[in-house]
Amino acid sequence: MSISGSPSPGTARRTWRLAVPDRTYRILLGVAGGIFAALLIAFVVAMATQAVPAFSKLGVSFLWGSNWDPAHNHFGVLPFAVGTIETTVIAVALAVPIGLGTALALAYLAPRRLRAPLSTAVELLAAVPSVVYGLWGLVAVAPLFRTTVEPQLTSVLGWTGLLGGPNQGVGLLLAGVILFIMVLPTMVAISRDVLAAVPHDQVEGAMALGATRWQVLRKVIVPGARVGLLGAFTLATGRALGETVAVALVIGNSAHLAPSLKANAGTIPSLIVSSFGEASGTQLNVLFAAALVLLVVGIGVNALARVFVRSVKRSGAASVTVA
Amino acid sequence: MEIPEKAKTHATSGLPVMNIHTEVTPTVQQTPSPPAAPKSRKRATRATRVLALATASAGMLLAACGSSSPTASTSTSTTTASGSDPYLAADLKAGGAQLTGAGSTFVQPVFTKAFYTYSSKNSGVTVNYQAVGSGAGITAFEGGTVNFGASDVPMAAADVAKAPAAYGGVLQVPDTLGGVTLSYNLPGVKTGLKLDAPTIAGIFAGTISKWNDPAITALNPGVSLPSQPITTVHRSDSSGTTYIFTDYLNTVSTTWAAGPGKGKSVTWPASSVGSAGNSGVAGSIKSTPYSIGYVELAYALQNSFTYAAVKNVAGSYVTPSLASVGADAAQKPNVSSTDFSIVNQAGSGSYPISGYSWALIAKKQSSAATGKSLVAVLDWLTHTGGGQDQSASLDYVPLPTNIQTLARQTLLMVTGPDGTTPLLTK
Numbered sequence: 001m002s003i004s005g006s007p008s009p010g011t012a013r014r015t016w017r018l019a020v021p022d023r024t025y026r027i028l029l030g031v032a033g034g035i036f037a038a039l040l041i042a043f044v045v046a047m048a049t050q051a052v053p054a055f056s057k058l059g060v061s062f063l064w065g066s067n068w069d070p071a072h073n074h075f076g077v078l079p080f081a082v083g084t085i086e087t088t089v090i091a092v093a094l095a096v097p098i099g100l101g102t103a104l105a106l107a108y109l110a111p112r113r114l115r116a117p118l119s120t121a122v123e124l125l126a127a128v129p130s131v132v133y134g135l136w137g138l139v140a141v142a143p144l145f146r147t148t149v150e151p152q153l154t155s156v157l158g159w160t161g162l163l164g165g166p167n168q169g170v171g172l173l174l175a176g177v178i179l180f181i182m183v184l185p186t187m188v189a190i191s192r193d194v195l196a197a198v199p200h201d202q203v204e205g206a207m208a209l210g211a212t213r214w215q216v217l218r219k220v221i222v223p224g225a226r227v228g229l230l231g232a233f234t235l236a237t238g239r240a241l242g243e244t245v246a247v248a249l250v251i252g253n254s255a256h257l258a259p260s261l262k263a264n265a266g267t268i269p270s271l272i273v274s275s276f277g278e279a280s281g282t283q284l285n286v287l288f289a290a291a292l293v294l295l296v297v298g299i300g301v302n303a304l305a306r307v308f309v310r311s312v313k314r315s316g317a318a319s320v321t322v323a
Numbered sequence: 324m325e326i327p328e329k330a331k332t333h334a335t336s337g338l339p340v341m342n343i344h345t346e347v348t349p350t351v352q353q354t355p356s357p358p359a360a361p362k363s364r365k366r367a368t369r370a371t372r373v374l375a376l377a378t379a380s381a382g383m384l385l386a387a388c389g390s391s392s393p394t395a396s397t398s399t400s401t402t403t404a405s406g407s408d409p410y411l412a413a414d415l416k417a418g419g420a421q422l423t424g425a426g427s428t429f430v431q432p433v434f435t436k437a438f439y440t441y442s443s444k445n446s447g448v449t450v451n452y453q454a455v456g457s458g459a460g461i462t463a464f465e466g467g468t469v470n471f472g473a474s475d476v477p478m479a480a481a482d483v484a485k486a487p488a489a490y491g492g493v494l495q496v497p498d499t500l501g502g503v504t505l506s507y508n509l510p511g512v513k514t515g516l517k518l519d520a521p522t523i524a525g526i527f528a529g530t531i532s533k534w535n536d537p538a539i540t541a542l543n544p545g546v547s548l549p550s551q552p553i554t555t556v557h558r559s560d561s562s563g564t565t566y567i568f569t570d571y572l573n574t575v576s577t578t579w580a581a582g583p584g585k586g587k588s589v590t591w592p593a594s595s596v597g598s599a600g601n602s603g604v605a606g607s608i609k610s611t612p613y614s615i616g617y618v619e620l621a622y623a624l625q626n627s628f629t630y631a632a633v634k635n636v637a638g639s640y641v642t643p644s645l646a647s648v649g650a651d652a653a654q655k656p657n658v659s660s661t662d663f664s665i666v667n668q669a670g671s672g673s674y675p676i677s678g679y680s681w682a683l684i685a686k687k688q689s690s691a692a693t694g695k696s697l698v699a700v701l702d703w704l705t706h707t708g709g710g711q712d713q714s715a716s717l718d719y720v721p722l723p724t725n726i727q728t729l730a731r732q733t734l735l736m737v738t739g740p741d742g743t744t745p746l747l748t749k
Binding site: 071 | 428455456457458459461462481482552554559560562569583584585586587588589590591593594595597598599603606607610611
């Protein structure tokens with residue numbers, strides 16, 4: 001990184017004087033990066049060490065076994081893995097369109113005077129501890145679901161066969177909806193920033209060419225912010241996958257595959273938080289293995305999103321050349 | 324018996340993150356969102372935001388680390404000098420020591436108060452008890468990081484075998500007695516629901532699914548029971564409460580024994596709602612009409628819950644109370660770490676869903692001085708006139724006399740590092 005200057009002694013000294021802070025800065029950054037990498041490795045290694053006995057005792061089949069019964073030493077984590085994915089899908093499927101819409105409105109459409117207070121409100125929501133969302137879900141939303149939302153939904157969408165069973169408030173659907181409310185602020189805050197960061201000359205250029213507001217949003221702003229939006233999506237998915245306490249409070253905590261959206265279910269984080277304190281022996285190892293599975297699922301989602309964006313980028317580029 | 328503390332952890336572990344955000348948000352707030360903002364200011368904002376993100380993630384990291392460390396700890400400080408208390412001279416014999424224990428959250432209220440009382444009478448002794456859960460308590464005890472462990476279920480033979488050889492064996496001392504109530508929310512039936520063993524097992528197995536099922540109506544003549552589905556609520560976290568309750572179901576119902584069995588967490592029917600902690604189960608019952616669940620006795624008494632009277636072996640319906648749980652425990656004069664179940668005992672006054680919690684100590688103490696303090700404290704804890712006097716005021720059941728004697732006999736077996744000198748002098 002040293003800046004090569006002219007051979008004159010004066011400049012050399014100046015170069016040297018510049019180089020010291022430069023080098024120090026570089027070392028500091030290197031240390032910071034190194035610490036992060038070391039932490040990550042230490043974290044994965046520690047988890048894997050704890051998880052290995054589970055694999056050596058039970059093989060790998062417990063990962064797709066559907067019978068979770070610690071009293072009889074059956075440790076199938078499939079119901080929890082499926083529950084994790086189901087709640088995350090519900091949350092993200094709701095959060096992506098609504099979050100993107102809110103972000104667009106905050107960045108471009110809402111009256112200027114409202115933007116700052118609304119943006120602040122969104123950021124404040126992101127700072128609410130998750131247990132508060134969970135308690136609110138259990139105390140306020142669950143009764144509403146039991147008496148109003150679930151009966152209504154069942155009468156409209158009952159034909160899909162996804163809404164069997166009694167209306168009990170807590171369950172897969174409520175967990176998904178609470179998660180959606182929790183990831184929405186993350187989704188909106190980041191999306192708004194990246195949407196607002198699309199270069200103004202591009203927006204103005206499109207308008208000068210006679211594009212309508214809708215066309216500008218759809219063809220200039222959203223595509224321009226694609227990569228940032230992917231970041232928002234990934235963070236939101238990550239939060240939904242890993243959310244623990246709030247989910248444990250509202251999902252009903254069953255160790256069975258949920259036959260319906262209204263049924264009780266469980267997720268890997270909620271399983272870990274509820275059984276870790278009292279677990280010992282094989283069960284403890286299995287919980288670590290489940291955490292490892294969650295980590296892999298998280299990385300998988302991330303990778304999928306990346307592949308998706310790359311393909312969108314390519315087709316986007318193609319359509320531009322055609323037009 | 325576990326989650327109130329757990330919930331607390333998460334509340335606290337959530338806090339640093341929140342604080343960081345509240346500290347940071349104002350700076351974000353100041354930023355005008357229109358893009359017309361001066362460039363330098365915009366850059367500053369971005370820097371703050373990155374910083375905020377970094378601090379927040381650091382906070383989360385810390386919080387995450389924090390949650391793996393002890394959930395709740397009870398430190399009793401030593402301030403008051405020993406006075407002229409007559410009991411002090413006779414029984415507070417422990418020399419100076421810093422003792423640590425870890426385990427069951429069920430016993431935490433009793434331990435906190437008892438050890439505080441002890442320290443205030445004998446300023447030389449401090450007991451730091453960490454309510455991390457029975458499983459974690461056993462792990463800490465086996466790892467040698469604490470002087471004693473506490474578990475709601477005695478250590479299994481397999482676990483005892485894993486204890487360090489230097490321990491010279493593991494001694495398990497009953498220290499606290501508790502019961503489990505069946506709390507319900509049944510609009511129209513405020514009090515006085517009666518249930519017997521087969522009915523309770525049927526309800527929790529899902530085979531009795533309506534409140535007006537003949538099995539329930541037959542036990543409650545004159546009570547109009549609604550034709551509503553029963554929502555059962557169980558503990559989603561593994562806990563000693565679940566162990567005692569399933570131990571009862573396992574004892575009274577062969578179908579239950581062949582199915583879910585007993586344990587600190589078992590497989591419940593898919594229709595049963597799982598909630599974390601006594602408070603979680605209680606909350607679910609409160610907010611769900613036509614529900615029933617099991618809640619630890621002290622918690623139910625302190626929050627004045629509606630609970631069912633349960634038919635015992637003698638055929639009488641008994642409501643859970645300190646007296647009826649004590650009566651049940653008194654029926655079994657001898658318990659041991661392998662024969663410890665006291666559910667479903669005879670006696671017309673016995674409430675059948677009860678159980679002990681246990682302290683775990685090494686038979687051979689590595690330090691005579693510390694070991695001496697340890698056995699003295701535990702002996703004081705398990706006796707009337709000592710720690711057991713604190714139980715009733717906290718809605719825990721004092722240990723029956725024969726169990727107090729048993730605790731002393733067990734503690735007399737503890738030896739110093741030489742393996743022969745007993746440490747407890749009585």
